[in-house]
Amino acid sequence: MAIPAGVRKRVADLREQLQHHNYLYYVLDAPEIPDAEYDRLLRELQALESTHPQLITPDSPTQRVGAEPLKEFASVRHDVPMLSLGNAFAEQEVIDFDRRTRERLGAESVDYVAEPKLDGLAISLVYEAGMLVRAATRGDGRTGEDVTQNVRTVDTVPLRLYGKGHPRVLEVRGEMFMSRQGFAALNKRQQKAGEKTFANPRNAAAGSLRQLDPKVTATRPLEIYFYGVGRVEGRQLPGRHGDILARLAEWGLRTNPEIKKVSGVQGCLDYYADILALREGLPYEIDGVVYKVDDIAQQETLGFVARAPRWAVAHKFPAEEELTKLTAIDVQVGRTGKLTPVARLEPVFVGGVTVTNATLHNQDEIERKDIRIGDTVVVRRAGDVIPEVVSAVKAKRRKGARRFKMPVKCPVCGSDVVRPEGEADARCSGGLYCAAQRREAIQHFASRRAMDIEGLGEKLVNQIDEQGLLQDIADLYALDQGQLSALERMGEKSAINLIAALEKSKPTTLARFLFALGIREVGEATAQTLANEFGDLDAIMTADVARLEQVPDVGPVVAQNIYAFFREQHNQSVIRKLIKAGIHWPTIEIKPAAEQPLHGKTFVLTGTLENFTRDEAKARLQALGAKVAGSVSRKTDYVVVGAEAGSKAARADELGVQTLSEDELLRLLGG
Numbered sequence: 274m275a276i277p278a279g280v281r282k283r284v285a286d287l288r289e290q291l292q293h294h295n296y297l298y299y300v301l302d303a304p305e306i307p308d309a310e311y312d313r314l315l316r317e318l319q320a321l322e323s324t325h326p327q328l329i330t331p332d333s334p335t336q337r338v339g340a341e342p343l344k345e346f347a348s349v350r351h352d353v354p355m356l357s358l359g360n361a362f363a364e365q366e367v368i369d370f371d372r373r374t375r376e377r378l379g380a381e382s383v384d385y386v387a388e389p390k391l392d393g394l395a396i397s398l399v400y401e402a403g404m405l406v407r408a409a410t411r412g413d414g415r416t417g418e419d420v421t422q423n424v425r426t427v428d429t430v431p432l433r434l435y436g437k438g439h440p441r442v443l444e445v446r447g448e449m450f451m452s453r454q455g456f457a458a459l460n461k462r463q464q465k466a467g468e469k470t471f472a473n474p475r476n477a478a479a480g481s482l483r484q485l486d487p488k489v490t491a492t493r494p495l496e497i498y499f500y501g502v503g504r505v506e507g508r509q510l511p512g513r514h515g516d517i518l519a520r521l522a523e524w525g526l527r528t529n530p531e532i533k534k535v536s537g538v539q540g541c542l543d544y545y546a547d548i549l550a551l552r553e554g555l556p557y558e559i560d561g562v563v564y565k566v567d568d569i570a571q572q573e574t575l576g577f578v579a580r581a582p583r584w585a586v587a588h589k590f591p592a593e594e595e596l597t598k599l600t601a602i603d604v605q606v607g608r609t610g611k612l613t614p615v616a617r618l619e620p621v622f623v624g625g626v627t628v629t630n631a632t633l634h635n636q637d638e639i640e641r642k643d644i645r646i647g648d649t650v651v652v653r654r655a656g657d658v659i660p661e662v663v664s665a666v667k668a669k670r671r672k673g674a675r676r677f678k679m680p681v682k683c684p685v686c687g688s689d690v691v692r693p694e695g696e697a698d699a700r701c702s703g704g705l706y707c708a709a710q711r712r713e714a715i716q717h718f719a720s721r722r723a724m725d726i727e728g729l730g731e732k733l734v735n736q737i738d739e740q741g742l743l744q745d746i747a748d749l750y751a752l753d754q755g756q757l758s759a760l761e762r763m764g765e766k767s768a769i770n771l772i773a774a775l776e777k778s779k780p781t782t783l784a785r786f787l788f789a790l791g792i793r794e795v796g797e798a799t800a801q802t803l804a805n806e807f808g809d810l811d812a813i814m815t816a817d818v819a820r821l822e823q824v825p826d827v828g829p830v831v832a833q834n835i836y837a838f839f840r841e842q843h844n845q846s847v848i849r850k851l852i853k854a855g856i857h858w859p860t861i862e863i864k865p866a867a868e869q870p871l872h873g874k875t876f877v878l879t880g881t882l883e884n885f886t887r888d889e890a891k892a893r894l895q896a897l898g899a900k901v902a903g904s905v906s907r908k909t910d911y912v913v914v915g916a917e918a919g920s921k922a923a924r925a926d927e928l929g930v931q932t933l934s935e936d937e938l939l940r941l942l943g944g
């Protein structure tokens with residue numbers, strides 16, 4: 274059958290692209306495209322080659338795992354090839370994998386061992402007579418690089434096996450990686466030293482392992498989890514994969530604590546859902562989970578296909594990074610006047626949702642990443658975090674791509690944009706004259722956790738503001754039914770409801786009122802602490818910076834923000850107006866710290882709470898004298914465990930720290 278010229282051309286084009294990205298990824302540790310995009314290119318090439326097998330050449334990227342080893346390290350031949358894993362992107366592909374497995378084995382149901390798939394580097398370690406003699410990277414699967422001296426510096430790698438009964442020769446395989454925390458600390462250190470920072474933990478791990486000087490590797494926070502064996506001589510290992518892993522752990526070879534034996538395909542899919550829910554709480558990045566047939570005899574029956582075992586599959590999570598085109602950069606003005614450049618994107622499905630906008634943070638960030646309008650960019654969305662533009666793909670940059678320049682006038686009100694020396698953020702100098710700031714401030718004031726004015730959302734705020742009815746937030750309480758009913762799409766009933774909601778918001782608490790004022794960097798928790806500490810608004814308004822800095826959790830910057838806010842004549846007059854309109858709160862009796870019911874107790878919050886935001890729960894606990902910490906240690910008294918809690922709950926169990934459910938927390942807080 275003749276092969277169309279278009280197919281030949283596409284195959285050649287895909288090979289060239291894949292080769293280029295292999296080089297960037299494997300040799301330079303500087304990938305330009307997300308893994309998901311690479312996988313797609315490879316799959317397209319695989320599909321074309323399987324339809325037209327005459328086109329397969331030995332040097333096609335489909336015919337090998339990785340790139341050439343770096344020249345500087347000695348080459349090591351793997352006695353047992355280091356294969357790769359087949360991928361499943363959709364549930365149906367896992368169902369098909371299980372069906373094929375059962376059919377080949379003639380079994381009704383199969384037991385699997387499941388574990389998270391870490392985003393790191395596969396590595397092989399050989400122990401002879403219990404001593405570590407060689408460590409090698411996967412390389413192209415047959416030949417890797419000798420990184421023994423570097424691996425010896427990783428403290429989770431035992432130099433001698435623990436316990437007894439190990440085979441004379443034991444080759445173990447695992448994933449070398451860097452935790453999120455280790456990665457953040459390393460990047461901070463690199464930045465401080467004016468050295469190159471890394472794009473993600475995987476690159477940081479690869480770069481650290483490939484250092485020619487082991488002394489440098491020794492300073493890098495590398496870790497390893499072992500997941501299987503290669504060459505084994507002199508003793509037989511157990512007949513089940515799960516038992517082999519348990520044996521490895523006994524010999525001091527760390528295995529992942531999330532490893533679980535599961536039954537049948539439903540067990541696999543339940544495990545996938547559990548780990549996906551845990552994903553953001555795990556201390557390391559993962560890109561999916563791996564299922565392996567537990568019975569080694571069954572593994573042997575199943576054998577291999579091409580370069581992957583038939584008895585295992587990687588079930589990938591939705592990609593957290595994708596490619597798309599950045600079509601424009603707009604500037605948004607926030608409540609405090611901060612100008613945020615926002616990337617407008619061609620819609621892209623990433624992290625489980627379609628993303629059309631992503632934050633670019635500020636001008637420096639755009640310049641540092643060299644992002645231009647018209648670029649193809651990598652967009653990242655992890656968990657519920659706001660999507661961000663990670664980098665631009667320089668290879669795809671077109672001639673017309675333009676640099677972004679922060680406007681010198683506010684795009685909303687035309688006031689000057691200022692950027693104080695040493696600050697990253699540009700701000701509109703218009704204050705409440707700027708409609709964007711005024712409207713954001715009103716929305717914040719009315720929000721549920723502030724004054725809780727029901728029904729006063731973004732649209733209505735904009736409508737009221739457009740009519741020029743508001744000079745400041747206090748004017749809300751002067752609105753009358755006639756003015757409101759005259760607004761478009763606002764019936765008499767809605768107007769009456771809004772007036773009632775405004776009335777209902779008047780009795781409040783000092784903490785809510787302080788939070789509602791929208792002082793920079795004064796969130797719910799700080800507002801609550803201020804209320805507890807001073808008990809009275811006048812005392813806060815007249816406190817000097819030194820006094821404010823004595824408040825727990827209030828540093829010099831926040832103290833200065835609070836002080837400056839209350840010195841502003843305009844703010845003083847708005848506060849007077851609000852109180853005159855009838856806003857009031859009960860006086861707080863200030864108890865000496867030692868008499869507060871939770872004085873001296875440290876809490877940690879984890880997971881999602883139904884009745885509070887994290888900040889709210891923190892504020893309520895602090896109001897009773899408790900301290901709220903970010904991580905669990907032996908000094909923690911209680912860990913409050915919400916839905917989908919992650920590693921902190923596990924850590925509490927490990928340390929024997931008492932855990933509280935949300936109901937128990939509610940009771941503790943007095944309902």
Ligand code: I6G
Binds near residue numbers: 355356358388390563
């Ligand atoms: O690349 C891999 C990552 C994790 C693996 C693997 C794994 O198990 C948790 N397992 C095998 C068998 C292979 N690659 C070939």
